[in-house]
Amino acid sequence: MTVGVWLVGGRGSVAVTSIVGASALRAGLVPGTGCVTELPEFRAAGLAGFGDLVFGGHDRVSTPLTKRAGELAASGVLPAALVRAVHDDLVRADADIRLAPAGESQAETAATLQADLRDFRDRYGLDRVVVVNVSSTEPLAAAHPAHATAADLNVALRRGEAVLPPSALYAYAAFSAGCSYVDFTPSTGARLPALAEIARRRGLPYAGNDGKTGETLLKSVLAPMFARRHLHVRSWSGVNLLGGGDGATLADPGANAAKSASKQRVLKETLGYQPQGAVRIEYVEDIGDFKTAWDLVTFSGFLGTGMRLEFTWHGCDSALAAPLVLDLARLTGAAHAAGRVGPLHELAFFFKDPLGDVAHGFAEQWQALTAFAAGLGAESPA
Numbered sequence: 520m521t522v523g524v525w526l527v528g529g530r531g532s533v534a535v536t537s538i539v540g541a542s543a544l545r546a547g548l549v550p551g552t553g554c555v556t557e558l559p560e561f562r563a564a565g566l567a568g569f570g571d572l573v574f575g576g577h578d579r580v581s582t583p584l585t586k587r588a589g590e591l592a593a594s595g596v597l598p599a600a601l602v603r604a605v606h607d608d609l610v611r612a613d614a615d616i617r618l619a620p621a622g623e624s625q626a627e628t629a630a631t632l633q634a635d636l637r638d639f640r641d642r643y644g645l646d647r648v649v650v651v652n653v654s655s656t657e658p659l660a661a662a663h664p665a666h667a668t669a670a671d672l673n674v675a676l677r678r679g680e681a682v683l684p685p686s687a688l689y690a691y692a693a694f695s696a697g698c699s700y701v702d703f704t705p706s707t708g709a710r711l712p713a714l715a716e717i718a719r720r721r722g723l724p725y726a727g728n729d730g731k732t733g734e735t736l737l738k739s740v741l742a743p744m745f746a747r748r749h750l751h752v753r754s755w756s757g758v759n760l761l762g763g764g765d766g767a768t769l770a771d772p773g774a775n776a777a778k779s780a781s782k783q784r785v786l787k788e789t790l791g792y793q794p795q796g797a798v799r800i801e802y803v804e805d806i807g808d809f810k811t812a813w814d815l816v817t818f819s820g821f822l823g824t825g826m827r828l829e830f831t832w833h834g835c836d837s838a839l840a841a842p843l844v845l846d847l848a849r850l851t852g853a854a855h856a857a858g859r860v861g862p863l864h865e866l867a868f869f870f871k872d873p874l875g876d877v878a879h880g881f882a883e884q885w886q887a888l889t890a891f892a893a894g895l896g897a898e899s900p901a
Contacts, residue, residue: 522567522852523645525636525698526844527689528654529576529616532596532763532808533703535587536841537574537653538612539597542605544569544845549601553842555868556849560889563896565856566849575615575639577632577689578654584613594807596837615639625688626676632692640698647852650693650700651844652686652727657706660684669720672713687711690725694718699855701847702727703840705872709862719861724854726847726863729871732839733832734759734798734812735785736881741816741828742789743880750818753825755786756796757814762806763836784872788879810836843869853895865891 524541526534543549545568551557556566585602588609592599602609620631640648666672666682672691675682683691686706693700694709694717702708702725709718709725718725731739734757745752787793796815816828847869854863867873868884878884 520565520567520646520852520856521571521573521643522848523573523575523639523643523648524844524848525639525648525650525693526574526576526616527650527652527686528578529574530578530580530582530584530587531653531655532587532591532837533653533840533844534576534578535584535591536596536837537844538584538609539588539591539602539605540841541569541572541574541845542608543601545572545608546604548604551842553838554846555843555888556846556892561892564850564853564892565896566853569845572845572848573615573639573643573645574612575617575635577617577619577635579619579621581618584609584616591808591837596808596835624676624679625681625683626679629676629688629692629695632689633696636693636696636698640696647855648693648696648698649848649851649855650689650698651848652689652700652702652704652706652708653840653844654686654704654706656704657684657686660687660707666711666713669713669716672711683707683711687714690714691717694721694723694725697721697723699723699851700725700727701851703730703844703847705729710874715861722858722860724851724859724861724863725874726851726866727870727872727874730840730843731869731871732836732843733810733834734814735871737814737830737832738785739789739879739881739884742786743882745816745818746790746880750820752786752790752794753817753819754795755814755816757798757812759798759800759810759812760803760806761800761810761836762803763808785879808835808837810834850892850895857895863891 588602591597592602617635620628684707686708690700690709700709708727812832814830819825862874864875864877865887867877868888
């Protein structure tokens with residue numbers, strides 16, 4: 520099965536690291552460290568191989584992938600020797616990164632996006648195309664009556680109204696072109712009822728939102744520990760320092776609020792209550808594509824004795840996110856092939872703010888994911 524991976528934000532750090540990583544894995548230059556789907560539990564799931572992934576995408580900038588990969592190597596994200604080894608693959612993928620349409624109505628933009636997706640699928644004879652949003656976080660979107668039904672949305676678009684945030688417009692175009700969709704950001708994406716209706720009618724799966732790569736990953740492991748030991752978490756506060764493009768985007772208050780809300784959901788869902796404290800996100804240009812999170816947890820135990828836990832997480836955002844992008848593309852492509860339709864709740868393992876009413880603890884999400892993979896193996900076409 521050949522799967523096209525269409526990256527919204529195709530020249531960004533996460534996208535470039537994903538493309539470099541897939542090329543290196545295809546050539547056997549690196550092990551699959553960080554790729555969940557390379558674990559034994561997924562070997563019978565009928566997933567596309569790394570050699571069966573074809574990359575394309577949209578971006579607002581035209582910087583060549585080879586230059587972007589060189590910049591990431593210079594900043595310590597990618598090994599320079601690896602970038603040189605996959606140079607030709609980057610040149611080939613670069614030809615399929617289109618400039619995002621601008622200056623058109625949303626209906627015209629959606630038509631252009633659909634045409635690009637269909638052309639990509641047809642030129643390569645792809646079995647499935649998965650659109651993955653790895654672009655910048657957008658501010659929280661206000662509710663709009665045009666989001667109520669697919670018919671309302673289509674009428675509004677035909678009238679020339681701008682009713683969809685960018686991530687939702689990409690989801691609309693993806694579904695209209697017969698492609699599945701994954702939102703790796705905390706943006707609106709496919710979470711609108713009208714888009715869910717379109718996906719259901721077209722028989723398409725989708726997943727999201729906001730890839731879980733660092734501080735929230737630790738929360739999903741630690742919060743169940745407190746809950747199951749019946750320890751009361753009194754406060755949980757965090758400070759996140761980010762550089763790079765993501766950090767610059769999150770300097771905007773609207774995008775910052777969307778990201779912070781996504782990061783906090785796991786605590787209330789896992790503990791059953793919301794402890795005091797908040798997450799603060801700050802942009803520190805000097806640390807580039809790396810990020811640092813410091814958390815302070817205060818809790819009380821037997822007889823009300825007060826205690827505390829502190830942890831620091833320092834990681835490379837692109838290197839943490841890219842293997843998950845590959846995992847999600849492989850799993851969503853296989854789900855589409857197996858006839859799955861609608862939100863893929865079982866992929867909550869990968870997200871801070873997953874779709875639906877799902878468990879947020881790491882262990883429960885892992886069990887749901889592996890059961891899902893086993894089911895895909897049983898349902899995959901011969």
